[in-house]
Amino acid sequence: MKVTIKHWHAVAQWRWDTGKSEPNSDDSEGDVCGICRVPFEGCCPTCKMPGDDCPLIWGECTHIFHMHCLLKWLGTAASKQQCPMDRRTWGMPTKFSLVAVPC
Amino acid sequence: MASDALRSQVAAKWQESFARLNRHEPGIAGLVRFSHAWNVALAVLRPRRLDELKEDVDIELVRSAFAVINGGRRLPFLLETFLEELKKRYWMVGKDVEEYMARFEQTENAEVIRDLVLRLVAWFKHWAPLPELRLGSTIYSAYTLSFQTHLFSIVPPSFATGFKALVSSTLSASASTTKSHGHDTDDPNAPIWQSFETLGLIDRYESIIATVGYEFIEHHVLDTCTAEWSRPMLSELRDWMSEKVVPWMLLIYARGATNAEEARSMLQGVGSRFDFHINKTLCDLRTKEIFDIIIDFPESNGALMDLKDCLQRVDQRPALVKALRQANRKRLLHPGADTKLILSQYVATIKCLRIIDPPGVLLFKVADPIRRYLRDRPDTIRCIVANLVGDDSDSPDSLLDDTIDSTSGSGGGQITTTNPAHLIDDYSDPNWDPEPIDAGPEFRANKPQDVLSTLVSIYDSQDLFVKEVQILLAQRLLSIPILSNTTVEDTNGTTERIEKERRTLEILKLRFGEMALGVCEVMLKDMTDSKRIDSHIQNQLSLSSSSSTPPSSADINVVHPTIISHHFWPSSDPSAFSSLSNQHHHQQQQNQQQSSSSFMLPGQFKTLQSTYLSQFTKFKPDKTLRFLPNLGSVTLLIRFEDEREMEVQVGAIEAGVLELFNMKGEEEVEGDVENKEGAMLSLDELIQGLGGIDKGSVLKALLTWIDYGVLEEVEGREGMFRVLEVENDRKREGGGGGGGGGGEGEERTRQAVAAHVHAQESNLPPVVSAQQQQADQMRVYWKFIEGMLTNLGGLPIDRIQSMLRFAPGYDQSVDQLSMFLDAARREGVVVFREATQKNKKNIEHFVRPVKSQITTENLNSFFDHVVAIYLTGARGLSIFHAPTG
Numbered sequence: 001m002k003v004t005i006k007h008w009h010a011v012a013q014w015r016w017d018t019g020k021s022e023p024n025s026d027d028s029e030g031d032v033c034g035i036c037r038v039p040f041e042g043c044c045p046t047c048k049m050p051g052d053d054c055p056l057i058w059g060e061c062t063h064i065f066h067m068h069c070l071l072k073w074l075g076t077a078a079s080k081q082q083c084p085m086d087r088r089t090w091g092m093p094t095k096f097s098l099v100a101v102p103c
Numbered sequence: 104m105a106s107d108a109l110r111s112q113v114a115a116k117w118q119e120s121f122a123r124l125n126r127h128e129p130g131i132a133g134l135v136r137f138s139h140a141w142n143v144a145l146a147v148l149r150p151r152r153l154d155e156l157k158e159d160v161d162i163e164l165v166r167s168a169f170a171v172i173n174g175g176r177r178l179p180f181l182l183e184t185f186l187e188e189l190k191k192r193y194w195m196v197g198k199d200v201e202e203y204m205a206r207f208e209q210t211e212n213a214e215v216i217r218d219l220v221l222r223l224v225a226w227f228k229h230w231a232p233l234p235e236l237r238l239g240s241t242i243y244s245a246y247t248l249s250f251q252t253h254l255f256s257i258v259p260p261s262f263a264t265g266f267k268a269l270v271s272s273t274l275s276a277s278a279s280t281t282k283s284h285g286h287d288t289d290d291p292n293a294p295i296w297q298s299f300e301t302l303g304l305i306d307r308y309e310s311i312i313a314t315v316g317y318e319f320i321e322h323h324v325l326d327t328c329t330a331e332w333s334r335p336m337l338s339e340l341r342d343w344m345s346e347k348v349v350p351w352m353l354l355i356y357a358r359g360a361t362n363a364e365e366a367r368s369m370l371q372g373v374g375s376r377f378d379f380h381i382n383k384t385l386c387d388l389r390t391k392e393i394f395d396i397i398i399d400f401p402e403s404n405g406a407l408m409d410l411k412d413c414l415q416r417v418d419q420r421p422a423l424v425k426a427l428r429q430a431n432r433k434r435l436l437h438p439g440a441d442t443k444l445i446l447s448q449y450v451a452t453i454k455c456l457r458i459i460d461p462p463g464v465l466l467f468k469v470a471d472p473i474r475r476y477l478r479d480r481p482d483t484i485r486c487i488v489a490n491l492v493g494d495d496s497d498s499p500d501s502l503l504d505d506t507i508d509s510t511s512g513s514g515g516g517q518i519t520t521t522n523p524a525h526l527i528d529d530y531s532d533p534n535w536d537p538e539p540i541d542a543g544p545e546f547r548a549n550k551p552q553d554v555l556s557t558l559v560s561i562y563d564s565q566d567l568f569v570k571e572v573q574i575l576l577a578q579r580l581l582s583i584p585i586l587s588n589t590t591v592e593d594t595n596g597t598t599e600r601i602e603k604e605r606r607t608l609e610i611l612k613l614r615f616g617e618m619a620l621g622v623c624e625v626m627l628k629d630m631t632d633s634k635r636i637d638s639h640i641q642n643q644l645s646l647s648s649s650s651s652t653p654p655s656s657a658d659i660n661v662v663h664p665t666i667i668s669h670h671f672w673p674s675s676d677p678s679a680f681s682s683l684s685n686q687h688h689h690q691q692q693q694n695q696q697q698s699s700s701s702f703m704l705p706g707q708f709k710t711l712q713s714t715y716l717s718q719f720t721k722f723k724p725d726k727t728l729r730f731l732p733n734l735g736s737v738t739l740l741i742r743f744e745d746e747r748e749m750e751v752q753v754g755a756i757e758a759g760v761l762e763l764f765n766m767k768g769e770e771e772v773e774g775d776v777e778n779k780e781g782a783m784l785s786l787d788e789l790i791q792g793l794g795g796i797d798k799g800s801v802l803k804a805l806l807t808w809i810d811y812g813v814l815e816e817v818e819g820r821e822g823m824f825r826v827l828e829v830e831n832d833r834k835r836e837g838g839g840g841g842g843g844g845g846g847e848g849e850e851r852t853r854q855a856v857a858a859h860v861h862a863q864e865s866n867l868p869p870v871v872s873a874q875q876q877q878a879d880q881m882r883v884y885w886k887f888i889e890g891m892l893t894n895l896g897g898l899p900i901d902r903i904q905s906m907l908r909f910a911p912g913y914d915q916s917v918d919q920l921s922m923f924l925d926a927a928r929r930e931g932v933v934v935f936r937e938a939t940q941k942n943k944k945n946i947e948h949f950v951r952p953v954k955s956q957i958t959t960e961n962l963n964s965f966f967d968h969v970v971a972i973y974l975t976g977a978r979g980l981s982i983f984h985a986p987t988g
């Protein structure tokens with residue numbers, strides 16, 4: 001017997017590749033945004049659509065937030081342009097850039 | 104010793120009497136004359152035999168005789184004597200009465216009574232004082248009264264019966280002679296009614312006459328209106344009454360009227376009593392029919408209009424509530440009734456009772472038990488939501504026909520059940536009406552809600568609904584294959600189907616609010632994104648394969664995943680999600696719950712998965728994928744040793760199981776293992792190979808393949824399975840479709856595995872054969888079917904099937920059910936009839952119960968028959984599609 005797969009209608013969940021956990025591991029709950037406490041794969045409180053519409057932002061300090069959350073935070077006077085987790089001046093690592101893929 | 108005074112007083116009296124009778128004539132000449140006159144008068148008045156003619160009387164002589172008696176003021180005494188005489192001779196009348204009544208009791212012919220009445224009138228006239236004598240009304244009425252009194256004292260009770268029949272015949276006669284507006288004298292019955300009047304029968308038997316009228320009305324109403332619901336009947340009935348009954352009534356109730364005006368006013372009272380009776384009879388009839396009227400809605404609109412009118416005249420509201428509650432309890436709220444059916448009957452009830460009683464008091468009183476019953480049914484929400492999203496192929500009419508209309512009507516139309524404010528009477532509302540008097544203390548005059556709100560308000564909160572909407576939408580979306588039209592022709596209408604769900608969602612958002620269904624938006628976006636990603640990746644692949652890349656990567660073309668957003672699909676709740684790929688969620692929930700964590704697809708799937716993943720991350724570098732292996736479906740092409748090919752679409756676990764056999768086979772080829780038979784694997788190996796998922800899931804998958812004739816259990820080695828490389832010699836039966844099943848050997852295997860599955864599920868040793876089990880199972884379901892058919896009259900097979908789906912553990916296919924019912928038909932337990940035009944929406948024919956024929960005996964033989972069918976393996980036999988009866 002020979003079995004050939006003609007068509008596979010699979011179902012998969014997308015995850016941000018934060019480089020932290022194995023995508024297929026059972027650590028399914030993932031991490032949450034330190035600002036809004038919503039999972040990264042969810043969306044920030046102002047957005048309705050997760051994913052590309054509500055992307056993540058990586059800091060030099062390796063902390064990750066919803067981009068919208070961080071921008072809002074940086075917009076407040078209290079932030080002093082610092083990472084809300086470790087109070088280091090917020091900076092973007094050169095190796096990461098926001099990936100905006102036009103679809 | 105009389106005193107002198109007394110003596111003289113007596114003498115004076117005597118003198119006075121004498122003087123009066125003698126009229127102051129000389130001697131006793133006056134007295135003689137009086138005596139003569141007395142005799143003449145009595146002779147004239149004497150009641151005689153009918154055949155005994157009155158001798159010619161000299162009217163002048165008689166008259167003067169009466170004058171003499173009157174002069175002597177003896178007329179009252181004469182009358183008394185006459186009536187005494189009448190009484191003495193009444194036996195002659197009595198003899199006639201006796202004779203006629205005996206004849207009537209023998210023949211029960213109302214005509215005998217007619218003859219009797221005519222005979223009595225003859226007597227009456229024969230004995231009446233000569234009218235020429237002009238004796239004055241006192242004497243006539245005294246005679247009439249006396250004659251009638253004697254008559255009524257001698258007629259036997261059966262006379263009333265006969266009289267009723269006679270009256271009844273006059274009414275039918277009146278009703279059947281269609282007259283142009285004539286006078287009542289035209290009526291053929293006028294003479295007999297005149298006779299009734301003469302004998303005082305009309306007054307005497309007033310209630311009998313009225314009863315005849317009432318019964319005539321009842322009969323006509325039942326005759327013309329029973330099950331005639333499409334148009335209002337009331338005005339037709341009134342026309343009928345004035346045309347057919349009123350002429351008859353005129354004879355009775357307007358007798359003696361001198362003109363039409365007078366007649367009309369005389370008829371008024373009785374006329375309105377008769378009209379009331381029409382209302383009451385129709386009302387009773389409709390009350391009795393109410394359950395079926397509701398089933399028939401909206402075709403039964405006419406009946407509802409009538410009922411509304413009737414209820415305004417006749418206070419039958421409590422009776423209506425009682426009847427409907429009883430019918431609901433008996434015919435609707437029982438385990439045999441499908442939730443969908445209960446819902447649609449409930450919705451129809453809402454609509455119907457709103458027509459009858461706009462304030463909603465009746466509905467409130469009737470709905471309560473239905474709502475309580477629905478609340479306790481596990482699948483109620485699912486049914487409502489399924490209907491809401493149009494996933495209800497079984498029932499042609501949506502529960503929500505009027506939802507959209509009412510939305511535009513009431514502005515926004517959001518469900519307001521959780522807002523208690525609307526339950527409080529708003530007295531400032533100009534449209535506020537006091538509650539109807541029969542409204543109980545619990546009744547709240549709800550602002551007219553649309554049907555959906557009413558359904559949702561069965562529950563305390565709408566959260567459950569929202570959750571169910573999400574699950575259902577997820578199920579439906581995941582069943583849509585991701586096919587980008589650039590690569591494959593979009594035959595499955597991926598885009599179309601997504602758009603359809605989007606439209607449904609828009610409607611639902613109007614009801615449940617934007618917020619509640621926000622996650623559904625994400626689901627829809629995931630669908631379109633998946634399609635876009637798929638087409639991008641397919642494009643990339645075809646570009647690269649057209650250049651120099653090795654063709655192996657073209658394999659990835661077969662992977663078309665739906666990529667979902669983790670927190671927005673109901674996947675976080677595996678029990679809810681597990682039913683996605685399955686209709687029989689009852690049993691399989693557990694299995695999938697267990698398997699979902701550990702299940703892994705082996706072999707080719709693993710490779711395909713990682714190749715796809717690498718393509719995906721090239722496209723979306725910031726993202727990765729986590730496959731949900733137990734979801735989705737796979738189309739496999741299976742090529743056997745004997746060159747047979749088979750293409751099937753199966754679930755992921757089935758695909759995984761077969762891939763393990765495939766891998767085993769390849770291993771053997773590579774390792775040069777001599778194996779003339781197909782690859783063989785044990786149950787344990789299979790479980791391990793799939794990442795240690797639960798036994799039940801694997802057994803189910805094995806069963807699927809055994810049904811396809813791809814695998815078999817190795818004889819004598821329990822728990823060992825092997826590929827059937829060469830098609831079994833024994834002739835395959837049925838042959839139709841993929842599930843044709845195998846020969847006897849395979850059938851045995853199937854049984855064995857089915858028994859495994861059974862044992863797995865119930866922890867019982869497999870003792871009973873699968874067929875026997877099926878038959879036993881059907882015996883249980885027969886109870887349901889019987890209940891359904893008895894209560895609902897007749898049902899299409901599809902409908903029975905869909906109802907049975909909710910019976911615990913039911914897993915027969917429509918064809919199996921059809922076979923079963925066909926067996927039932929041949930045993931005379933049910934009959935089939937072809938669907939009527941009206942019901943022809945999506946069914947073939949109706950099954951109806953034959954109540955009288957169900958006996959324990961033929962039921963038993965019927966089940967023996969069912970077992971026999973299963974044992975002879977008459978699977979796929981479609982006797983059913985040839986309509987019978």
Ligand SMILES: [Zn+2]
Nearest residue numbers: 033036066069
């Ligand atoms: Zn955030």
Ligand SMILES: [Zn+2]
Nearest residue numbers: 044047054068
């Ligand atoms: Zn955002």
Ligand SMILES: [Zn+2]
Nearest residue numbers: 061063083086
């Ligand atoms: Zn930081």
